[in-house]
Amino acid sequence: MPATPLPTDGVVGKLTSEQERKLKEFWTEFFKLIDESPTEGSGAKSAAMQEASDKPGKDIPKDDAAKERMKAEQEMRDAKLAFIEYGSVRFMDAYWRLIAMDDPDGIMLRFLRARKWSPSAGVAMLAACVKWRMGSDVEKIFEKGEEGMKEAEGFIKQMEIGKTYTQGTDYFGRPVVYIHVAKHRTFDQSPKALEDFVLFQMESIRCLFAPPVDKINMVFDMTGFGIRNVNWRCILFIVKCLEAYYPESLNVMLIHNAPWVFQGIWKVLAPMLDPVVRNKIQMTKSTEDLVQHIPKAHLVRELGGTSEWKWQYPPIVPGENAPQQDREGRQKAQAARNALIEEYVEVTRKWIKTDDPAVTKKRRMIVDKMRAQYHELDPFIRGRGAYHRNGNGLVVWNYPSSSDEKSEGEWEVRGYETCRESCLLRAKVTEEELKAGV
Known part of the structure; x- marks a missing residue:
């Protein structure tokens, strides 16, 4: 079976009108869940809920429809547990760490597609995922890095x-x-x-x-x-x-x-x-x-390929996580991100209620600013790894291009669209257009 082409719809920048409506419904459900939850968690877990939550993968039914039902029920339980145990403030902190360098819509669309475009099921799946990230060691590993x-x-x-x-x-x-x-x-x-x-x-x-x-x-x-x-x-x-x-x-x-x-x-x-x-x-x-x-x-x-590349582990550089000890730098970078997050949430709440292209445009501008700013925050909160040592901000593939548009032997460079400089430039152009009413 040949390789599958890239999707032509269902992803950021390629949504049908119906898919965009579903995405807006997803955000509406998400904000409702956050707004109606306690800000602080009690740390308490109901025994019945916790028992069910502690058995992922156990007694998996063979019938696919039964698997879907069991999965949906588990995700809804985990979503409720997330707010009972952690509260909405900690939940949202973990949510934005999940987003990291990505476009929030891109993450939301993953969960929406995974649940066949059902906003409520997608939100439950997302909440269960965030709860898992808080309760497991993902965030600790994320911060520690290889060192x-x-x-x-x-x-x-x-x-x-x-x-x-x-x-x-x-x-x-x-x-x-x-x-x-x-x-x-x-x-x-x-x-x-x-x-x-x-x-x-x-x-x-x-x-x-x-x-x-x-x-x-x-x-x-x-x-x-x-x-x-x-x-x-x-x-x-x-x-x-x-x-x-x-x-x-x-x-x-x-x-x-x-x-x-x-x-x-x-x-x-x-x-x-x-x-x-x-x-x-x-x-x-x-x-x-x-x-x-x-x-x-x-x-x-x-x-059986012709690539001469061989894996060689780039050793840890002593002190490569030193920025994490710079508390003042971290606080400054986190404060800048928090301000952009607040601005993004405000404009997204407007966007779900309007078709005004200016609101959509402003929202895209803030996403570019968030992605650019994350490059500044990342060294303070994420430990370095092998892929960081091979470059940061751009992904440089060390092999000949597969594209017919490039000559044989020409190397691929990917990531220009989301590197810091490109995001900042795009945000600046959009901001000027909004001021000019374009």
């Missing part, structure tokens, strides 16, 4: 051996994430260190999205796979992340060169998967299968 995680059992070793890395894109510019399953050994790291590693990779790969690209391709290279490499908990955790916490982030998952023993595993695993994720999984056996999705010049040589 802060270097003492965690097996964490850096997983980076060094190249168990997983991102390199190259498909024919439409979506990053390719490789996972070499044979490099995984169950006892090389604790289950907690493995999950932390997965979360760190998920958060790091987000930095590599350059609009209109907002999905990845995953290649599970199962060459040399054996029973020693099986880790059910990790597999289910990755799938849970893709379907519930990073929805609409997967374009295709290619399970490559799976041995016969995997057929039995797949029969057990497949019914447990979310049907949307399951339909994005394809089995590949040859290089010819892979190049249906990934240009041969971008495919690593060990899988």
Whole structure:
């Protein structure tokens, strides 16, 4: 099956009138949830709710419709728990950390598409995700970076051996994430260190999205796979992340060169998967299968490609997280972001009630300012990682272009649209147009 083209609707800048109406409904539901919730959480959890919340993935029904119902019920419970336990102030702090460098509409649309354009179901899914981020170690890992995680059992070793890395894109510019399953050994790291590693990779790969690209391709290279490499908990955790916490982030998952023993595993695993994720999984056996999705010049040589690139872990630079100790700088950057957030929320509340193009334009201007300002805030709140050391603000792909518009051997540079300078320039032009009444 050939690579899937980029979407022509349902994403920022490409919404039908009906889709924009649904997005406005989503924001309306979201603001209503926030406005009607207590500002401070009690920390209390109802026993029944907590028991249900503590069993994600347990007793998963095989029927897809039943899975959908169970998932919706769980998300609604988690959404309620989020405000009982944390309150709306902490919830919104965590929400804006989830947004990070992204356009808020882009994140909202992910959850809206994941719930088939149902605003209420999408908001419940989003709230459950934010609750998960607050209750798990996502925010701690986010802040620590690799330097802060270097003492965690097996964490850096997983980076060094190249168990997983991102390199190259498909024919439409979506990053390719490789996972070499044979490099995984169950006892090389604790289950907690493995999950932390997965979360760190998920958060790091987000930095590599350059609009209109907002999905990845995953290649599970199962060459040399054996029973020693099986880790059910990790597999289910990755799938849970893709379907519930990073929805609409997967374009295709290619399970490559799976041995016969995997057929039995797949029969057990497949019914447990979310049907949307399951339909994005394809089995590949040859290089010819892979190049249906990934240009041969971008495919690593060990899988039959012609790319000479090899993973080499860029070591931690001592003190690379030093900006986090600059309290005054952090407070100043956070205050600037908070002011933009307040302005964005105010104009969004107006936008959901009007079709005035000036309001829409102002909202887009504030998004550009927020994205530009996040580059200033990021070093204070996010620990550095391998992808930061390879560049910041732009994604520079170290391989020949896949585009027919570029000459052979010309390298790709992605991310101009959302780099700090471009966002600031666009915001300035829009602000001048608004003043002139254009």
